[in-house]
Amino acid sequence: PNPARLIDGKALAARLRGKLQQKIQDWVEQGKPRPGLAVILVGADPASAVYVRNKIKACKDVGIESFHHTFGADLSEAALLAQIAELNADPNVHGILVQLPLPKHIDPQKVIEAIDPAKDVDGFHPANVGLLAIGKPRFIPCTPFGVMKMLEDEQVQLRGATACVVGASNIVGKPMTLLLQAAGATVTICNSKTRDLAFHTKHADVLVVATGRPKMITGDMIKPGAVVIDVGINRLDDGSLCGDVDFESANTVASAITPVPGGVGPMTIAMLLANCLGSAKAHH
Ligand code: NDP
Numbered sequence: 001p002n003p004a005r006l007i008d009g010k011a012l013a014a015r016l017r018g019k020l021q022q023k024i025q026d027w028v029e030q031g032k033p034r035p036g037l038a039v040i041l042v043g044a045d046p047a048s049a050v051y052v053r054n055k056i057k058a059c060k061d062v063g064i065e066s067f068h069h070t071f072g073a074d075l076s077e078a079a080l081l082a083q084i085a086e087l088n089a090d091p092n093v094h095g096i097l098v099q100l101p102l103p104k105h106i107d108p109q110k111v112i113e114a115i116d117p118a119k120d121v122d123g124f125h126p127a128n129v130g131l132l133a134i135g136k137p138r139f140i141p142c143t144p145f146g147v148m149k150m151l152e153d154e155q156v157q158l159r160g161a162t163a164c165v166v167g168a169s170n171i172v173g174k175p176m177t178l179l180l181q182a183a184g185a186t187v188t189i190c191n192s193k194t195r196d197l198a199f200h201t202k203h204a205d206v207l208v209v210a211t212g213r214p215k216m217i218t219g220d221m222i223k224p225g226a227v228v229i230d231v232g233i234n235r236l237d238d239g240s241l242c243g244d245v246d247f248e249s250a251n252t253v254a255s256a257i258t259p260v261p262g263g264v265g266p267m268t269i270a271m272l273l274a275n276c277l278g279s280a281k282a283h284h
Helices: 009-029 046-062 077-089 108-114 126-133 142-153 173-182 197-201 264-283
Strands: 036-042 065-071 095-098 162-166 186-190 206-209 227-230
Touching: 009 046, 009 142, 009 264, 036 046, 036 077, 036 264, 046 065, 046 264, 065 077, 077 095, 077 108, 095 108, 095 264, 126 173, 142 173, 142 227, 142 264, 162 173, 162 197, 173 186, 173 206, 186 197
Parallel strands: 036 065, 036 095, 162 186, 162 206, 206 227
Antiparallel strands: none
């Protein structure tokens, strides 16, 4: 069997960042305020530290000002909420991002709800989730937004297609389902209790996997010719990264597939930057 076409998220993200950089330059040259993103990191989770560093570097590259707030894991919930209130009131800040996960003594939902919905560039605030659900999105969560951009760039026909999303988290699976459905796909969303997962995955023309279970989707669970999007980022014992899809076996069945790394990850960051510019424009 022929190997699947590789969906190069890294290259697409670079193209999108180039366009954004131009748009931001034009915006600033018109005398408009430079977009600003505040990034809050609490604690020393090494993966989170890498994500935050990448986001800040990406901001710099496209001309978004970033404001970096790092706190020890002992930061109180009240202090974090006070920091967010300060950023909500800061006119130079158009986007506020709190890197998850947070230390156990802090309620992430409370923190998300403290962010001004007009600065919630992650799109996690209930007001923004609601807007997305009724088809009037303000901020689309970055990872599913990036997946949609990849599908669009690949010219994948979603109208009338059968899609399956494996994983039902608030940050990936659920918003992914809403977006695919809005694009005209018939969508099934699976979770850890799903009986006969392969039955569902095997019917999907478009399969999106976001479970955090390394290589759990194997080639025999995929419909021949399907487009497979692997959101998972898992670090194996040998230090290498892998997705939630078993690339080796999936690659011989799918028509197109995202690699890990170099697939969805870079797209997530590109869409965060796009949301920041969108927010700066909306604030102006
Ligand atoms: P969560 O742990 O929040 O959610 C995982 C979801 O997968 C849950 O709905 C869970 O079901 C479901 N699930 C777990 N095991 C199975 C299984 N065996 N069969 C079917 N469903 C299962 O994870 P996230 O959504 O936050 O992240 C998922 C993955 O995506 C992770 O690898 C993460 O690192 C990666 N990620 C990548 C990003 C990127 O930029 N590329 C961004 C964000 C995440 P249940 O609801 O029943 O518990």
